[in-house]
Amino acid sequence: MRISEFIKSKQKKPQPNNPQEAFDIYSKMNSDDLYTQLKEQGSVSSGKVKPEELDSFFERAGPYLNKEQRVKMAKLIEDLKRS
Numbered sequence: 001m002r003i004s005e006f007i008k009s010k011q012k013k014p015q016p017n018n019p020q021e022a023f024d025i026y027s028k029m030n031s032d033d034l035y036t037q038l039k040e041q042g043s044v045s046s047g048k049v050k051p052e053e054l055d056s057f058f059e060r061a062g063p064y065l066n067k068e069q070r071v072k073m074a075k076l077i078e079d080l081k082r083s
Helices: 003-011 019-026 031-042 051-064 067-082
Strands: none
Touching: 031 067, 051 067
16 A cells, blocks of 8 residues: 555545444534535535435425524535535
């Protein structure tokens, strides 16, 4: 393994294998780190998610968010669709 590959492997953030692991990882992040992680994992261009899935998530999560959170979530989803 090359040194650059080793360094990159150490910089990767842990990936959750189940909902509890996801909660444990993401609940400890501040909002900026969480936003960055979401953009890395949820961008449409990465092929990991489709625009329709983002819209569906927003429809399901929206009722549980206050107005400020809905505005932030809508912006994040639009960013993810463009990325």
